[in-house]
Amino acid sequence: MIFVLRLGHRLPRDERITTHVALVSRAFGADGIIYSGQHDGSLEKTVESIAGNWGGRFAISYEKNFLNVIRDYKKKGFVIIHMTMYGIPLPELETKIKTNKKAGESASGNVLVVVGAERVPKEVYELADYNVSVTSQPHSEVAALAILLDRLQGGKELERNFDEHFKGKIRLRPNERGKTIEKTA
Amino acid sequence: MIFVLRLGHRLPRDERITTHVALVSRAFGADGIIYSGQHDGSLEKTVESIAGNWGGRFAISYEKNFLNVIRDYKKKGFVIIHMTMYGIPLPELETKIKTNKKAGESASGNVLVVVGAERVPKEVYELADYNVSVTSQPHSEVAALAILLDRLQGGKELERNFDEHFKGKIRLRPNERGKTIEKTA
Numbered sequence: 001m002i003f004v005l006r007l008g009h010r011l012p013r014d015e016r017i018t019t020h021v022a023l024v025s026r027a028f029g030a031d032g033i034i035y036s037g038q039h040d041g042s043l044e045k046t047v048e049s050i051a052g053n054w055g056g057r058f059a060i061s062y063e064k065n066f067l068n069v070i071r072d073y074k075k076k077g078f079v080i081i082h083m084t085m086y087g088i089p090l091p092e093l094e095t096k097i098k099t100n101k102k103a104g105e106s107a108s109g110n111v112l113v114v115v116g117a118e119r120v121p122k123e124v125y126e127l128a129d130y131n132v133s134v135t136s137q138p139h140s141e142v143a144a145l146a147i148l149l150d151r152l153q154g155g156k157e158l159e160r161n162f163d164e165h166f167k168g169k170i171r172l173r174p175n176e177r178g179k180t181i182e183k184t185a
Numbered sequence: 186m187i188f189v190l191r192l193g194h195r196l197p198r199d200e201r202i203t204t205h206v207a208l209v210s211r212a213f214g215a216d217g218i219i220y221s222g223q224h225d226g227s228l229e230k231t232v233e234s235i236a237g238n239w240g241g242r243f244a245i246s247y248e249k250n251f252l253n254v255i256r257d258y259k260k261k262g263f264v265i266i267h268m269t270m271y272g273i274p275l276p277e278l279e280t281k282i283k284t285n286k287k288a289g290e291s292a293s294g295n296v297l298v299v300v301g302a303e304r305v306p307k308e309v310y311e312l313a314d315y316n317v318s319v320t321s322q323p324h325s326e327v328a329a330l331a332i333l334l335d336r337l338q339g340g341k342e343l344e345r346n347f348d349e350h351f352k353g354k355i356r357l358r359p360n361e362r363g364k365t366i367e368k369t370a
Contacts, residue, residue: 013201016198016201016202017201017202017205020202020324020325020327020328023322023323023324023325024324024325024328026322026324027320027322027323027324027328028320028324028328050323054322054323085357086357086359086360086363086364086365086366087359087360087361088359088360088361089343089344089345089359090343091340091343091344091345092345092359122363125362125363126362131360131361131362133357133359134343135212135213135342135343135347136345136348136356136357136359137208137211137212137239137351137357138208138212138235138239139205139208139209139211139212139213140205140208140209140327140331142205142325142327142328142331143205143209143212143213143327143328143330143331145328146325146327146328146331146332147331147332147335147343150332150335155276157320158274158275158276158319158320158332159274159276160274160276160277160321162320163321166322171321172270172271172318172321172322174271174272174273174274174277174318174321175271175272175273175316176272176273176316177310177311177316178271178307178310179271180271181271
C-alpha cells in the first residue's frame, strides 16, 4: 500500500496545490492521502467527488498531529519516504526503496510518502527512512510526488490497463485529436 | 531544445500552479517557458530570480496569441506535444515522440510542450502533433509535464551530475538527514 501525508496545508494559499497533490496521489495509484495544517472541508469534498465519479478506492483524511501519523505508520511497518529537495537524489535510492529493506527487516511493500510545505520540522527528516530529492533544484512537490510514485511502480501507473484499477462512472477513451468521455453508469 | 507553452494563465487563480509549471520546466531541463492568458510580471520576476540564483539558462516570456506561438514553433521544425488527459497514453507514444519522426521528416530533436488550463480550444488539439495523456485521469498539469520531460530525457534529468547543467550561485549538496546549501559565488 502507498499512502501520502501532506504537511502544513494553509488556506487559501495551498488550496489548489494540495488538491493537485491529492489528485496525483490518486491518479498515480496511491491508496489515500492524509493532510495536516488547516482543516479544509472543501478540499475533502473535491477529492471525494472526483474519486466517486472516476472510480478507485481513495481515502482522504485530516490529522492535526503529523508526527504521530508518521510514527504510527512506522510502527505498522511502512517505509517513510520524505520528499525534500535537500535529500539524496532519487536514482541513488531507487533500488533500496523498491526492495524496501531496512537493516534487519523484511520488505513489507508499504510506503508512506511525506510531502512538505514551506517549513518542515527537523523531526520529519529524522523520522524518515529516506529523505529523497527529485533534481536537487527548487520546483514543485506535485512533480516530485509524481516522479516518486512513477518510480515506485515502475511506470505501470501510466498504462491504459491501469483503468481496471479505477472502474469509475466516468472513463476516458484515449483520442488522437479530441475528447471522448464514456459514462459507464 | 525543449520549450514549454503554458496556456490561459489567470490571476490570482493560477499564480502558484503556473509558477510550479515554470520551475518544473527549468528543473527538468527545458530551455524556457512561454505563457499566455494574463500578463504577470510577478511570475516572471520569481522565475527569473530563481534561474539567476540556481543557475542554468532558462527564459520566460509572455505571448498573447498562443496559436501563433504553436504555428511558429511548428514552422521551425519543433514537434508539438499537447498534454491533455483526453489524449493517447504516453507509453503508447513514447518511442514515436523520442525519435521525433513525423511522416517524411527527419528528427530535429526539438519539442514544444503545450500545457493547458481550464479550456483549451480545438485548434490546439488539431495543431498538435501528439495529444498525450498521463494516466487518462484528472490530476495536475504540473505532474503531467514532469513525467513527459522525464520520459523525453530518459530520466537523466534526475541524476546528480545534471547539476553541471545549472552551475548556479546556490547549489545543494545531497544530505541524508538535513539541509546543506553551498554558495558558489
